[in-house]
Amino acid sequence: MAQGTRIVIVGGVAAGMSAASQARRRKPDATVTVFERGPYISYGSCGMPYNIEDPERSIDDLVVLTPEKARESRGIDLHLRHEVTAIDPGSRTVTVRDLEAGSERTEGWDALVIATGASAVRLPLPGFDLPGVTVLRELTDGALVKRLLAEGRKAAAIVGGGYIGMEMAHVLTSRGLRVTVLEKLPDILPGWGPETVALVRKELERNGVDVRTGVSVTGAEAGPDGSVAAVTTDAGPVEADLVLQAVGARPNVRLAAEAGLRIGDTGAIWVNQYQQTSADGIWAAGDCAEAYHRVLRRNAWIPLGTTANKQGRIAGANVVGAAQRFAGIVGTSGFKVFDLEVARSGLGFDQAKAEGFEPVAVTITQRSRAHGYPGGSPIQVTLVADEPTGVLLGGELAGRDGAALRANVLGTALAAHMTVSDLQGLDLVYAPPFAPVWDPVLVAANQLAKKVGRR
Amino acid sequence: MAQGTRIVIVGGVAAGMSAASQARRRKPDATVTVFERGPYISYGSCGMPYNIEDPERSIDDLVVLTPEKARESRGIDLHLRHEVTAIDPGSRTVTVRDLEAGSERTEGWDALVIATGASAVRLPLPGFDLPGVTVLRELTDGALVKRLLAEGRKAAAIVGGGYIGMEMAHVLTSRGLRVTVLEKLPDILPGWGPETVALVRKELERNGVDVRTGVSVTGAEAGPDGSVAAVTTDAGPVEADLVLQAVGARPNVRLAAEAGLRIGDTGAIWVNQYQQTSADGIWAAGDCAEAYHRVLRRNAWIPLGTTANKQGRIAGANVVGAAQRFAGIVGTSGFKVFDLEVARSGLGFDQAKAEGFEPVAVTITQRSRAHGYPGGSPIQVTLVADEPTGVLLGGELAGRDGAALRANVLGTALAAHMTVSDLQGLDLVYAPPFAPVWDPVLVAANQLAKKVGRR
Structure with missing residues (x-):
């Protein structure tokens, strides 16, 4: 590539800033321009729940790299509050x-990186545009939640029982709110x-969280001050002056789709293992893009900060x-809810079955350290394998001590x-302070092992 | 194998009792006889330092399986204080x-398992037979140390700076003794x-342990009560009313050698991957036996409880x-010294070089959890790889939070x-409570990666 190469990067959070920094480091004479729609770059959005838990910490603490440092010490041509509205691969x-x-x-650009991320799903329900109803995805969302808490909110409804819902149930409880989790699935x-779900549910309930499953949210209602006061459901109203929608995210692919780039079956931008899109000269990385899943042996979409950093x-x-x-992902993820560490890697039993494997599973419980230490x-460990071949397909762990880091054995x-x-x-570390x-x-x-390969 | 098979197992600690239990479970009509020289079976000797740390705990807490339970619920024909003095493979x-x-x-036996373990090396120095001078290997050694501490010992000298020396420096300090570690190597x-050694040394010194290296111990001297009062060295005497020799162990192979079984280059009993010795009908397992090392691609001798249990x-x-x-070992091990977790897997740089690899290494320091959590x-992580091929050869970790469990990523x-x-x-678990x-x-x-495969 010639000197004076112009590299344009669309999006300045995890993947975008990783790409920009890496390109500049490798080719200091390239012009690396980043356009970021929002007011922040390079923040750790996964840290938001834990930042919200601590009223003394500023949300700005989550910014890993300031615009000044990006510009001055890394030499990146950075433009905040600049939105790319169209890409023309031809010109x-x-x-x-x-x-x-x-x-x-x-x-103009010689090479383009799309790192537009994902957006939180907002439910199109009546009243969900009221003040006090929010999502938690961008730093501005986190700032809003902190402001609402500082104002003295009393009761939170979390719509969605996924891992962000779990983390926020913990955080909002520890900030003194009554918390109800509403999940429409069983x-x-x-x-x-x-088995994992049962432990998490017990941990939530032990800490006073009201967990309601099989309940469909139908809308939200305002109180006398015009701010949200309740969520309505098919099982009656739930009082809430803070409503968090945590029902997933969708990849931001409009720009890529309008430019004619291939969108994968997952709904995210198709990329090959070099992060190249279907268009010459255009790469994509992070939450907007697919990732090769090494267990499924095809692309998947599991948006996570660690993948975004690697791809970027x-x-x-x-x-x-x-x-x-x-190299790809294997579906490793984890969260902490109150004192319980929960983590997984690979496929669950139901997913394995749906994907055409013939799964068998076991769940055991063993202490985290030697007897008496x-x-x-x-x-609690659940493992899933393919019965005819004995190949490991995935696993889940839950416990108060060393459960999450053990998921890395499965990931590896x-x-x-x-x-x-x-x-x-496997030859795993053994010493009484660490393991039995x-x-x-x-x-x-x-x-x-007793259940696999017996045919 | 015919009904009524007679299986004899020599040694009733980790490997021996694992073998006995497994054989009985798989073949309930076999006669499984265990001869154990000592008064205990099936104990976790690795837990001894931590047991000694707590004066309230009985050393018997380390017994995993009582003789009664072994006999009654597992149906093992168990004989304590019975020493096998000869094996005749012919008859x-x-x-x-x-x-x-x-x-x-x-x-008589139809199948024999040798699980005679290893013995602590005792230095043949003048005065090392005095009361108050001990090793730490068998449960009876641990009981002795606990009794000495209960009597009110004030100053300990630990001869040997290996991991048992480190653990005991911590334990004896926390029991209120002044502790000196004496290591003859630099x-x-x-x-x-x-880099790892420097952190461990700092942790010892921060906690008041006197670490003296390059010092040769020449003997021990008694005080007026006839018990040990000092260790003598080439750099002067060291006051000590408790002396712990922690200078390694040797496999107990006399029985096997006298029976004509092949002893490997490591000095331990040669076995193949099925735990078969060179003699028909005789297996060996645990600290007396070699283990295939998957990085070295040959047998090695690294006695550890977890290997003993697997092999048994x-x-x-x-x-x-x-x-x-x-499957073999990869050299995973770990210990805790005060608040520092230390663990390794695979080869160190010097060993890799001595084994004919062309090693390169890096050492980095990174936080255990996300910024601000x-x-x-x-x-601190040190990794070693073979430069021409880029193959990982080993690594070491040291830190106060989650260092040891991360060694399992390397082991895997x-x-x-x-x-x-x-x-x-690798797709490792990422969430702020667990990792950056x-x-x-x-x-x-x-x-x-910047240092390998560049030729």
Whole structure:
């Protein structure tokens, strides 16, 4: 690529700023321009619940890289409050709107990275436009929730029993609110195994959270001050002066779709392992893009900050001539709800079945540390494998001590396509402060081994 | 194998009792006889330091399975204080001495498992037979140390700066003793990387332990009461009314060697992956036996409880007709010294070099949890890889939060013979309570990637 290369990056959060930094580092003479629609760059949105928990912390603490540092020490040509409204792959230009000035201009590029992220789903329900009803996705959402809490909200309704709902149930309870979780499905945490779900539900209820499942939310109603006062449901009203919609996100693909780029079956931008889109000279990375799933052996869409950072870094290297490959994801994720660590990797039983595997599963409970060592507590492990081949498909862990980090054993084993027998043979760290002589993961593997490959 | 099979197991600690239990479970009509020289079976010797730390706990708490339970619920024909003094592979008999009665008898077997463990090295120095000088290997050693502490010992000298020395420095300090660690080599923790060693040394010194390296112990001297009062060294005397020799262990192979079984280059009993020794009908497992090392691709001797349990279970299955394979070890181990978790897997830089690899290494420090999340602290990660191939060879971690469990990522990656590039691509759990967006292991892998495969 010639000197003076113009690289344009659409979006300045995790993937976009990773790409920009990597491109500049590898090719200091390139012009790297980032257009970010919002007022912030490079923030850790996954940290928002924990930031909200602490009234003393500013939401700005979540900003990893300031605009000044991006510009000065990294040499990135950064434009906040600038929205790219169109991409023309033919002429290699973008149309950019300066949201402050209200003006629009056209910018050329030699290489383009789309890192437009995802947006929280907002339910199109009556009253869901009332003050006090929000989502939690961008830093501005987090700032709003903190302001509402500072005003003294008393009762929260969380619509959606996924992991953001779980984290926020914990956070809002610890901020002193009464919290109701409303999930329309028969149970919370759709896609997780029933044994894990039961532990999470118990932890929520033990901490006073009112968990209502099989309940459809129909709208929201205002109080005398014009702010939200209740959520209405098919099972009656729920008092709430703070309503959080946590019903998932969708990839921001409008720009890419209008430019004629291939959108994958998942609804996110199709990319190959080099983060290239279907259009020459255009890469995509982060929550707007698909990722190759190593267990499914096809692209999937599981938006997470860690994937966004990895993909962004690779896209940034590749736009300046590298040929790095993104290895893919295996579906590792985790959250903490009150004192319970919960994490997974790979496929759950139901998903494995739906994908055409012949899954078998076990659930065991084993202590986190050696018998008698202080600080230990039970860890529940569920493992799923393909019965005919014995290949590990996934697993879930829940416990108060060392449950989440153990999911990394599964994540690593899944990347290597290990069988249950391979898992049994792993040499894991053993010392009384860290694990019993049979680590919970090995205990589960020993049990699951009895169920696989017996034909 | 015919009904009425007689299985004899020599040794009733981790490997021996695992083998006995597994054999009985798989073949309930077999006669499974265990001869254990000592007064205890099935104890977790790795838990001894932590048990000693707590004066309220009985050393018997470390017994996992009581003789009564072994006999009654597991149906094992168990003989404590019975020492096997000879094995005759030709006639398939053992000679057994009843240490209480002083009598000797001969017992026949169809299958034999040798699980004789290892013994602590005792230094042949003048005065090292004094009361108050001990090792820490068997439960009776732990009981002795607890009794000495209950008597009110004031100053301990620990001879040897390996991991048992580290654990006991912590334990004896917390029991109120002044502790001096004496290591004859230039630094503690031989075989570990200098960056890890520096952190451990700092942690010891921060907690008041006097660490003296490059010092040769020459003997011990008694006080007026006839018990030890000082250790003598080439750098002067060290006051100590409790002296712990922690200078390693040796496999108990005399029986096997006298029976003509092959002893490996490591000095331990040679076994294949089925735990078979060189003699037909005889298996070996645990600290007396070698284990296949998956990074070295040859047998090694790294005695650890977790390996003993795995090998014992496999030997117990195979003596009753199964054909299970022990996958091997990768050299994973860990310990805690004061508040510092320390763990490793695979080879260190120097060992890798000595083994003919062309190692490169990096050491990085990264926080254990996301920026701003409470409870996080730095983790230091050292990774070693083979430069021409990029294959991961090993790594070490040290930190106060989540360092040890992260060694399992390395243990799993080493089992799969992953490269540094494979490690960079791992999908590890990310959520602010558990990890930053780039886990410390990934940060290290990203740095090491710049040093490998550049030819």
